[in-house]
Amino acid sequence: MTEIEERKVDDVEMGDVDESEELQADNNKIVLLPGATSDGFAASFQITDEDHTLGNALRYMIMKNSEVEFCGYSIPHPSENKLNIRIQTYGGMTAVEALQKGLDDLSDLCTHIEEEFSTKVAAKDSSTEEP
Secondary structure, three states: OOHHHHHHHHHOOOOOOOHHHHHHHHHOOEEEOOOOOOOOOEEEEEEEOOOHHHHHHHHHHHHOOOOEEEEEEEOOOOOOOEEEEEEEEOOOOOHHHHHHHHHHHHHHHHHHHHHHHHHHHHHOOOOOOOO
16 A cells, blocks of 8 residues: 555544534535525525425525515435525525524524423423323
């Protein structure tokens, strides 16, 4: 094995993940697609490695924002793990801000559900019998 091949093998060991590599992977998670308006009030994004589970929940959370005029998503092809989402606002905020707010709101909702679930399980208030 050459010295270069040995370095490549050493770099790919399990559990040896550089934080900068993780951040770089996250930087490519959401991509702004061509076709955004110059004022930023309408834009399309592509989110990799996601499907209808995130798409529908995120669309719902974004549409709850009164500044958002339209939000829709699609999966371009069933064999690709890509989610396209289009956001149009009335002009009070940009599409990027609407996406960020939707992601934050969805994260807050999931955190709340997890905390309530953990509290109920810890208190043993959950019944296994049907009412």
